[in-house]
Amino acid sequence: MNVVQIVGCALNTGAGRGIRAVHEALLDAGIHSRVLGRVERDLPDDLFARRVPLLQRLPVGVKNRVYMWHLTRQFGVIPPNFHPISHGLRLHNTPEYRKADVIHVQWAHAPTLGPAFWRAIKREKRPVVWTLRDMWPFTGGCHFSGSCEKYACGCGQCPLLGGKDEKITSDDVAFKAEHYGQQSVFVAISNMIAEQARRSVALGERQIHVIPNSVQMSQLRAVDKAQARSALGLPAQKFVIASGALNLADPRKGADIMRHLLNVYRDNKDVHWCLFGKGLAELADPVPENCTGFGLIRDEVTLNQIYSAADVFVMPSLQESFGKVTVEAMACGTPVIGLFKTPAEEIISHGQTGWLVKHGDADAVVAAIETARALPVPSLRNFGVSARAAVIDRYSPEAIARLYIELYESLLSGDQR
The missing domain is CATH 3.40.50.2000 (Glycogen Phosphorylase B;)
Incomplete structure (x- = not known):
């Protein structure tokens, strides 16, 4: 089984360590798992984690800075945890992506997943697993909404943008909902994030699985x-x-x-x-x-x-x-x-x-x-x-990897219970 793990963070961060631990457990279990994305440099070869080259990351970074600058001019100071879909990496053009039986988006955020990637996902016939590590996959751009629950009605008039009459966040939610396609499956890392996803416009009609985060x-x-x-x-x-x-x-x-x-x-x-x-x-x-x-x-x-x-x-x-x-x-x-x-x-x-x-x-x-x-x-x-x-047993990488393997196998067999 070939699985590509799409990662938008370094593997030495809090989220990254959990992703790495499960990836290594999948490798030990015989799964052909490959990590691709914004990982750090100089990782060991036997980890099978590839960093997207600087020449591909740099123009995307510049375009995203310009985009956020325009938002700042329009709405004032923008919190660092807010970023609607704008420009991202073309990860769907990589060998790891093309060879995969299962596409697993382990940590999603705007500078990694641009419109071209989303359009590729919408066309996919292979299973696509989205791990919900925060709220960004079903909000209009924020990773955590605080006391705001506008994601339950499709966002718009975002308090992070001053509560102005804006369509950026509602368009972002609508774009995500449309481009997930029918082949996408969602996994929350806690019951709480699962319940929030179920209340959202973007994922409200989707089945949300719960597989906890792993700890080494x-x-x-x-x-x-x-x-x-x-x-x-x-x-x-x-x-x-x-x-x-x-x-x-x-x-x-x-x-x-x-x-x-x-x-x-x-x-x-x-x-x-x-x-x-x-x-x-x-x-x-x-x-x-x-x-x-x-x-x-x-x-x-x-x-x-x-x-x-x-x-x-x-x-x-x-x-x-x-x-x-x-x-x-x-x-x-x-x-x-x-x-x-x-x-x-x-x-x-x-x-x-x-x-x-x-x-x-x-x-x-x-x-x-x-x-x-x-x-x-x-x-x-x-x-x-x-x-x-x-x-000690409930959150071990081996236990979490077994749950993901069961999910992968059920998706490939057509059984999505």
Whole structure:
């Protein structure tokens, strides 16, 4: 079976690591999987991942910058997570695409998938699998809609464009809905993103499968807390709370909640914060003395140590398609505090592997932290043991790859149950 994985991000990003892990598991299972797209350079040959050449990417990048510049002149400042279909790569002209039995769009965004690619998809007779890693495949250009639900009525008058009377976003939704064609199948990485897709105009009449994101479990283990804290220079006897995101100051990632938490515990000498991701100085100025920031983490060893060093991990994000750090922390034997109405409620068992609190309620997060602090050390450790057991098999690349293989085989046999 030949499968081409269309990827619009580097494989060392959060989404990219999950894609790579499943791709490698597919290769190990005997699937002729090939990755194609905006991946990083110097990847090993046996990974079978090809980066689109610069001479093809460069003109597309220039055209997209010009397009976004025109939008900015018309509507004002445009958020970085907004990009309607404009110009993209001609991935449908590649050998990997032509040889594939199944076309799998693993991460879709405008600078990768241009109109020519969409027209090729509409003509396809082969199965096309779309993994919904965010909301872009069924919105008018945003990857996450926040509190906006205009995708349920076809977009238009987009709040990101000032709520003006515009047709860019509604035309984008209509274009996507028309060009998916009948051969496209959709896979959400959480029940929450699946429900949003089912409410959308673009995908409302489609069957939405759910296959969770994968986490490379072989690189995550429960390191002895004392050793992890010593390696990271963290205090040995304090209650350590960890949290992290690509950008800690991003409102969608729960920045307001984190600011409240840091202020509540600013003078508490029994608590120490351990944060990773950019934006700490923007999140808290000044950064509390009982907080250690590690910036962006690229190596798995340090990330493993941070998760393991913590007594509890806080996941304050208000909107996610999956929430990979939740699974990663639990895989390292650390219970997690997350929010209801996010995918965390699909991962955390309240009172067993962590705690779930009211969406957006910073004081409820404080209460959950105090609940964890009040537990005897053996009880809190049991939470961690249960957390690891809950995720170690369910989200492994091998388990997720098996689900995709079953889907591929059913599509090729004509059985799309």
